[in-house]
Amino acid sequence: MKFNYKFQHILTLKEREKEETFSLYEESVRQFERAAQKLYELLKKKEVLEQFQSEKLETGYSIQKIRHNQIFVHNLEETINYWQKQVISTRKEMKYWEEKLLESNIEVKKYEKIKDKSYDYFQQWVNHYENNQMDEIAAIQFQHRKGN
Template identity: 85%
Template sequence: MRFNYKFQHILTLKEREKEETLTLYDESVRQFENAAKKLYDLLKKKEVLEQFQSDKLETGYSIQKIRHNQLFINNLEETIDFWQKKVLATRNEMRYWEGKLLESNIEVKKYEKMKDKSYEYFQQWINTNENNQMDEIAAIQFQHRKGN
């Protein structure tokens, strides 16, 4: 006799949902990492540029070049502000998918646990059935021997 789990279709569906959620989570992690790397690169660039400007101010720097540098730093700060918001948004999205993945894992584990319990019950039922059949066979053999 073969074990047939009555909720197998649901378990398969939940596992598929979990895999899809994992894919979306991995994609959100990748987007977060890319945005964070871009932000880090921009902050590093700003730091280097400010250090360069500071060094040049000590040694002498034309007003035109100072204005040009300051304009560039202001534009860089706007870009940094954009990427900070982008990092925050991608972090929130990553956390959202992380929560969904956790929920999916819990759902799959519930159905797997139910399947395990159902299988244990099935095994007990098979063992009880086999024992009963063995008892019947032994009783029949005993009756045949007694009758002879």
């Protein structure tokens, strides 16, 4: 006899959903890492620029160059603000897919547990059936020996 799990199709669908959710989660992690890396690079660039500007102010710097650097720093700060929002947004998306992945894992585990219990019940039934068959065979053999 072969074990046939009645919810196998549902389990297969849940496993496929879990795999899709995992790939979406991985993609959201990559997007978050890219945004965080870009933000880090911009912050580092701003730090270097501010240090350069500080050194130049001590040694003497023309007003035109100071204004030019201030405009550049202002634009850099706007870009940093944009990437900070991107990091927050991608972090939220990553957390969302992480929660969905956890839910998918739980769903798959539920169906796997049901499958395990069904298989255990099936095994008990098969053992009981085989024992009954053996008892019947033994009774028939006993009847044949008794009749001879």
